[in-house]
Amino acid sequence: MSAPPTVELRDVSKRFGEGPLVLDGVNLVAASGEFISFIGPSGCGKSTLLRLIAGLTPASGGALAVDGRSPEAAAADLAFVFQEPTLLPWLTAAANVDLAQKVRGVPVADRAASTRRVLDLVRLGDRAAAFPRQLSGGQKMRVSIARALSLSPKILLLDEPFGALDELTREHLNEELLAIRDRQAWTAFFVTHSVAEAVFLSTRLLVMSANPGRIHVEIPIPLPWPRTAETRLSQPYYELVARVSRVLRSVDTAAA
Amino acid sequence: MPRKSLSIFLPALAGLLVIAAWYAIRFSLVADFKFLLPTPDEILRAFRANHAALIRAALNTSEGALLGFALAVVVSSTASLAMALSPAVRFSLYPYLMALQLTPLPVLAPICVLWVGAGLKSVSLLTFLIAFFPLAVNTTQGLVSTDRNLVELFRMWRASPMQELFLLRVPSALPYFFTGLRIAGTLAPIGAVVADMNAGSSFNDGGGLGFQATIYSAQAKFPALFATAATTCLLGFIFTGAVLTLSWFALHQWHDSYERADK
Ligand SMILES: Nc1ncnc2c1ncn2[C@@H]1O[C@H](COP(=O)(O)OP(=O)(O)OP(=O)(O)O)[C@@H](O)[C@H]1O
Ligand SMILES: [Mg+2]
Numbered sequence: 448m449s450a451p452p453t454v455e456l457r458d459v460s461k462r463f464g465e466g467p468l469v470l471d472g473v474n475l476v477a478a479s480g481e482f483i484s485f486i487g488p489s490g491c492g493k494s495t496l497l498r499l500i501a502g503l504t505p506a507s508g509g510a511l512a513v514d515g516r517s518p519e520a521a522a523a524d525l526a527f528v529f530q531e532p533t534l535l536p537w538l539t540a541a542a543n544v545d546l547a548q549k550v551r552g553v554p555v556a557d558r559a560a561s562t563r564r565v566l567d568l569v570r571l572g573d574r575a576a577a578f579p580r581q582l583s584g585g586q587k588m589r590v591s592i593a594r595a596l597s598l599s600p601k602i603l604l605l606d607e608p609f610g611a612l613d614e615l616t617r618e619h620l621n622e623e624l625l626a627i628r629d630r631q632a633w634t635a636f637f638v639t640h641s642v643a644e645a646v647f648l649s650t651r652l653l654v655m656s657a658n659p660g661r662i663h664v665e666i667p668i669p670l671p672w673p674r675t676a677e678t679r680l681s682q683p684y685y686e687l688v689a690r691v692s693r694v695l696r697s698v699d700t701a702a703a
Numbered sequence: 704m705p706r707k708s709l710s711i712f713l714p715a716l717a718g719l720l721v722i723a724a725w726y727a728i729r730f731s732l733v734a735d736f737k738f739l740l741p742t743p744d745e746i747l748r749a750f751r752a753n754h755a756a757l758i759r760a761a762l763n764t765s766e767g768a769l770l771g772f773a774l775a776v777v778v779s780s781t782a783s784l785a786m787a788l789s790p791a792v793r794f795s796l797y798p799y800l801m802a803l804q805l806t807p808l809p810v811l812a813p814i815c816v817l818w819v820g821a822g823l824k825s826v827s828l829l830t831f832l833i834a835f836f837p838l839a840v841n842t843t844q845g846l847v848s849t850d851r852n853l854v855e856l857f858r859m860w861r862a863s864p865m866q867e868l869f870l871l872r873v874p875s876a877l878p879y880f881f882t883g884l885r886i887a888g889t890l891a892p893i894g895a896v897v898a899d900m901n902a903g904s905s906f907n908d909g910g911g912l913g914f915q916a917t918i919y920s921a922q923a924k925f926p927a928l929f930a931t932a933a934t935t936c937l938l939g940f941i942f943t944g945a946v947l948t949l950s951w952f953a954l955h956q957w958h959d960s961y962e963r964a965d966k
Contacts, residue, residue, distance in 0.1 A: 501859060503855065503858070503859065522859070522861050525859070527856075527859050529852060529855075529856070531852055533850075533852045533853055533856050535853065535871070535874070535875075536957045536958070537874050537875070537877070537957045537958075538957075546870065547860060549870075550857065550860040550861075550862045550866055550870065551860050551861070578956055578957045579957070580957060580959065598860075
């Protein structure tokens, strides 16, 4: 018996006000524990799709269920990592992580321990007392991820979290993210513009096309686990990156 | 020379040049007009001769300035919260705040005297009126310009409106509040002195610096008048310094207007 799908979208569409359709006929069934990446041309609705799942904006049509409930009802199971670190600049790294739990109603007694745990998880235990301005871009992003993880989410939504980072930092954080995933079971929805990153992280990759945003093709990523720096040197990895790049280019030229 | 010592050396040099020029002008004046510009040593002597009166006046002015300033902080914070939470309140109040700000203090002074009588009450009330505007405008601006992404984050966490206000909007408005506070802090002692000249009295055994200046002027005690001006200036420095220090304590660790701590 398999667990119920954590996220289910049936023929979901979205338009803002009287504007054109941004998303059209999106169908998606995500099982517990999957790592699903969205990739596609700019403006195809990736962020919008993530925000729909998070309940930050309502769907215009179709049905959307998170663990069998509406996204609003499932809010406690969700955590969102934005493209920007979105830390409160007047709070230290630890206080930022603590605040999220406080607002979510986690009892004081449990917060200190879990704050320390997630900061250790992203290897920032020694920077707990630093203010955001004293941290590098990558470190800030890690605090932001730690904050999301501190909410013990069942579903983690990440919108281009590493988009602003250099290649090497990004690869390190990708490996870290997977290492954390081994210890905390969550289902991930991940938006990125980097084919390499998407292939490395995902169990499944959804290539989207624009105007209106649709899921163009689904590509399973059957690379073996655990994935490490070695994975990036393997033949199957190269082939998948090449294949996804080709599909992505065909989607882009079709739109142009 | 390193920047830091330049920033001490240059003002000191400029000060010396001004004093030299001061004496030069004074000596070139014909005897009948020498009273127009007392020399720094005459002013110092006048200060020593009148120090009891000047210090008492400075304390009285400080009392009025502090009362008005504190009242302005309390009332403007409350008003800013109301204006930030309700656009209706904001739109209703703004034009009248503006109108108040555009009315000169010497015109408001007699009205204040009419209502609360001359003396400390009027001085405090007028200082309040002058300090209120920059505080209210800046704090309101701060409360309504919270980073949209952070607001969205709080919505994601299903934060209550009170949590959103006090954990997010209020702290992120602090830099704006302190901008208002710095302006109000420089205006308060000036406002108190001007108010004192227009609505003061010999309250608290001799009134404030404004009242004192009026008396010295009437008595043609010009070196003492200059000494009063210098005292007023000193009081302004103390107020500004205090506000800057407060602002430093509140913001230096995290706000970009201060140097990074680890540099
Ligand atoms: N709040 C909004 N109001 C109106 N239109 C919006 C809004 N948010 C997004 N859109 C529109 O929806 C479309 C999809 O936007 P979205 O941000 O989801 O794209 P994206 O795939 O995330 O792009 P990118 O890769 O550049 O981040 C765009 O055409 C955008 O202009
Ligand atoms: Mg986007």
